Amino acid sequence: MERPGARGAADRRHQDRSRPAPRGALRRRLRPTPPLRPHRPPHHRRGGLHAPPLPGPPGPRQLEDSGVLNPSLKSRGNSWGLHMPLVCPDGAVVAYAWKRQLAGQAGASAVDRTRLALKAFTDQKRRFFPHLEDDLLNHHGESGIAKRLCSSQVLPMSKELVEGKTLADILKNLEHEVPNIRILTYQRRDWSKRASLLSSSVDENHVDPSKEQNLHNWKKLRSASVDQIAVIELLMPSIFRAVVSLHLAGSVNPDAVAFFSPNEGGDYIHSRGISVHHVFRLVTEHADKALQYYLSVDPNNSLPLLLCWICSYQTLFAKVCSKCGRLLMMDKTLALLLPPVHRPYFLTSSVKGQSSDLTKAYHIGCSSEEI
């Protein structure tokens, strides 16, 4: 299929070799595009027969010449899952990875986009302006609690939670502490295959064990493959399936989490997806807050803290609310019958170090004062 935009950019690049663009600026195309060759009739151009020539995106060559696309930026490379130079299928070349990421997530909610933008800005701020201190208070929104945390000392890390800082250590500890959980890991592109397979499986226990275990048993992965792990699936059989994605494959930085029913399957099952069931939707919303909390308060241990907190949901359909003592209750605001979907995530200090109180559970309506 014709890609007039790409063609246009290529043409311009070709011309610019004889005429270098001025440094420090992206020169917009103000003059009309060059005359078309005979075998490319005008009506194939996007925008119609007589559309005015568009200024067009800058080519990679111009970006280099102008100093925007410098070697250090190029080497950053794949941090958002996009390769530099970022030439998109429609021919546009994007200098700023986060912008295309946001635009590409057409289905993402405003919350997701805001979160991505915030993360991008925070990352860049930390990188380029390390002398400015991180402002943690703004991440909370609850000033009373934030004040308490601000003044608390950083306590020695809980041994059980943070024995080793590597991904493999964290997963090993988790398996040890929560024997019921099934942990599976994936490279980023393998996850979508898994998600679509889920819809046709009858019973998660019947998934071909030999295939699954070898590909996704993180214990058997060689160290090189562990570096490529980008998605962690926590399956609590018959109760929930949680998907956690890592920012930078192989790292210990979680960047999104979502809960689903173990019955669910399909392309929408991923760390930024939304379950069809109300209960899991609400747990996911709560998990978003927990994730942001752990990332802002204890970023080095956010993954083990998050995973441990996720595992506390194994009692989602069994543990009664710590306030009203019932399992199922009609939530007045949502007009839904729900079990206690809130588990507190705030870190409290104890002799063992910082940990969340994982023994309590609350209905949404019961939790306003308790959490």
Place this chain on the structure above:
Amino acid sequence: MHCAIVLESLHSPSLSLSLSLSLSLSLSLFMTVKWLMHWQPNPGATLNSQILAEACACAEGLGGAKDGRWRTAMTFYRPMPRDSSAPPADVPRDFLGLALHDRPDTYFFILRAHRLVLHADASIQAIMEKLQSYKARVVFNFEGFQYKLGDFRLRVGKCVPSMAETLRGIMMEVEYLPLSSIEKSRQILEEFFDIWQEALAKKSLPGHFIHIESNFADYGLQDHYTSQHTAVQYATCMAQLMAAVRS
């Protein structure tokens, strides 16, 4: 993707029925947990459709949105002797066939006394007609409205014979959509049932709903809920309704 199909073959030698089972790759036995409850009228009280209307109103009061109608058909088969003599005594007489509302492509067979349940493609009914070894004696329709209450689905219905208008019973299905393990969903469904009973008690109706636990293990069924569990529950429910009407 292949599906696990639970087969219990009818191995009674006197049956000349041979069932052909077609494996359909698109058929999934995967289901969310469902409880069936039937209406137990108070001693001396009769059934009437007013109870049904009140139950529907109750569902709406709990925030249920009416979602459509449903109908499940249960057929009682009787053996047809090959010759004019009476059929042999050991031929099963409680042979039930079931067409579930949410499984239009499938037909279920149950032999309650033998604790057997199996399913086949819906075209098996045509084969039964040709074989003429068992004929339909009477068909009961379970039908009514269905409601969506958040993660729950509620179906309230009456049981009427297909050839008559007499109300034989009132029953309901409650489904909890996020789960398909019977054990894990037990507490949630029990609490739902309590909430439902509370709401219904305010209407002072002459009776109440009861949930009778079917013994799934007897039928060789697992904890993971399937349509065969539903079929067994319907068979149990029917037996309860017949007992209630008799007494």
